[in-house]
Amino acid sequence: MMDEVVNKMKTVDWKNIELGITVNGLRNVLVKRVISPFRRFRRLLEKSQWWSGDQLLAYQTEKITELLWTAYRHVPYYRGMMQVYGVSPKKITSINDIKNLPILEKHVVKQNTFQFLSETMMYPTLYKCRTAGTTGEPLYLFRDLNNIGFEYACLRRQAQWAGLQDGTTYVSLKGEVVAPKKIKSGKYWSFSFAEKKLAVSSIYLTEQNVHKLIEEMKRREVQYVDGYPSPVFKLAKFMQSRDIQFPLKAVLTTAEPLGLYQKKVIEETFLCNVYDYYGMAERVAAIHMCEHSNYHVVPEYSFVELLENSALPENYYELVGTGLSNYAMPLIRYRTGDAVKASDTTCPCKRAYPVVESIGGRISDYIITPGGKYVWMFDHIFQGSKNLIQAQLYQPDLEHVVVRIVPDKYYKQSDGKKIVEQLQQGCDEKISFRIECLNSIPVNDRGKVQSVISDVSKEGFGSDQNKTELLRRKR
Template identity: 25%
Template structure:
């Protein structure tokens, strides 16, 4: 019985319960995951050719079956004869969130009924949600890909997971609870109500369930690490840590790794197209998910960004035909690279995500600066600051919201004021305001740089 509380039960989930569950459901999840385990080590040239074929197939499909995209192609001068050329994709207009909100129904391809598709909603900096539609098969293929990257952390399928998340899913009824226990047991720390009491309860539950993967919003895992350190809690010893959903800042990574004694695996994606890139066990950059996506890094003038140069991330989902996303601007900025990872995988790298477009603040001369970089430069160098948030409502106004630490004083306030005054110019009004906490949004995520211009 003792064995079934640990490795033995994890093995049963992996070898018996999970296969039976997906077989009964008729899901392609496990078969596709096994395939992805093999294809990740194919040479990049082979993976790139597969990506090109899938892209061409998608564009032809959209031309023949999607009136919204056919109209966009035609307006850009794209003809059927051009769809097989390598430079065709650059001629297609970039898809924005506003486009999606205005044309959600029109974006559904012929032969699909919205009422029979899976519907996901995603928020954003504007607070307006997007409706995303996919088939159940497409959703399972996405989940299979996520599983492959989960394993890069050192976690093994069948082992329990601890999620640090806002508004977490909780199973209801005996059937759901039994299913979760047999296939994918999880415990949660709700980021909407973090307190010492909640952290202690989470630590107690950890000792009972013994998860091996710690998964959650980057900053939320950082907050957990601070509590574990300050409360001197023992027993929370994950095998892997998976950070996602928001930028993992360097000082947060250092704290998390120091507290838990293992490396953080950082992952990047969005609800609209799922996983975009992820670190592997080598932590030498983020592997791009080119088996599911065609990913571009685009300068302001529309030309491709060079290796090492920041560019707007534009993705084409090669798997979702029910509601295609072709040249979708994610509103994040990333840095491509020509470097190769020593892990031997054929999946190419990007250096990093440098921030959301909405998180870039605007200086008086019209230039932009990454808000997360400003947070990193001040939070780690000026003593007395526990948390900070920058809010810009106008070019000549910046509010610096600070959660004071033990060393916070008038000198801290002046140093912050002078730093931002010099950076943004003498005409910019800088307001440094002390607050009790920087609260998460309704999704449970934290935003530390907000530009409303």
């Protein structure tokens, strides 16, 4: 045994150990896997994925009741709000009774953050995070160890559905920040031994230096990639243009809507399936993709409601969720601002989890025409053009939209013309589109590419629902 340890120590490349990222990684592993109740939740989720619909509903009802009692007794905001609405946990007999509570808006949480904290929790023991904010102040959120362990157990199960084992080396492409010192030496990645994670900065990834990363991936024996669709797609496009393929067991994507055109290129480059999953900093909904490539709402994680919204295309619903595991800062009926496309199919995996057809992205990612028309979802337009690495719409005023694109080397002017024609057709208005070619599209403070940025005030629009029409996704 001792010899084994000594041999193992000899194989460690001590010179290349990066202290900062390794200490950070150790802390992450300690919190997520050791201190939190991760193992208990992992065992639960192993079993519960095969529960019947009735068993899952019973579980959700029990957890919602517990959460409401916690909120009523210990969370100042809910104590006051329930009194105003005449709701008491005693009156909750079925899960649908929580619909007597109002929808919770993000700005309410932002303005009253500390009113949402449970009085039973010791502030220093909580884990603070924040939502990505492109404008204004970010929203701060607090989580307890229960929530951290539960979420990590759900994510490990997602990896298991993708055929991945715990402890395998992977590439992370999630808007990573790498020390400038390293970048100068030509390495735009850091390696965390504790997490077996090769964190790659997509900002410094170019077609010319992509081979360096591939060499590092080979050296580290990388088994999968976990990242945002746009940087993973960027990497795949660079590899494709250099005729490079790198077989992986799976690619996991999250945090931005995954376009079918992106999925196809990623799968062809890494010779494996893409598994897309949905989550958010507020932890009120999780949607994971099973072995049959269907999106499943994870019912143990949260209680999800799909609400109608007149600003959305047919069969798209607004996602409202209640997280079932964060007792430090309960968020009940929280409006996520994201939309999903409903599905009535049953999945061959035989799990009784609800299925959704696709993740639609931010409801606020639309442009407004001079006639007051909302135009949403541009995926199908960019999908038609194979020669793009990234795309974004920027609307500086009502009459103009800049189509920002990062072209690849096969891009022709006719591609841009076609994109403009399709956008023009969809908007059916005197709105002018202009193509702007860039080397890269700026990301927000969490490393994500926003599909639409609009400077047009949205006040006063949408009040007259008859004016609201939408560009339907062309399939």
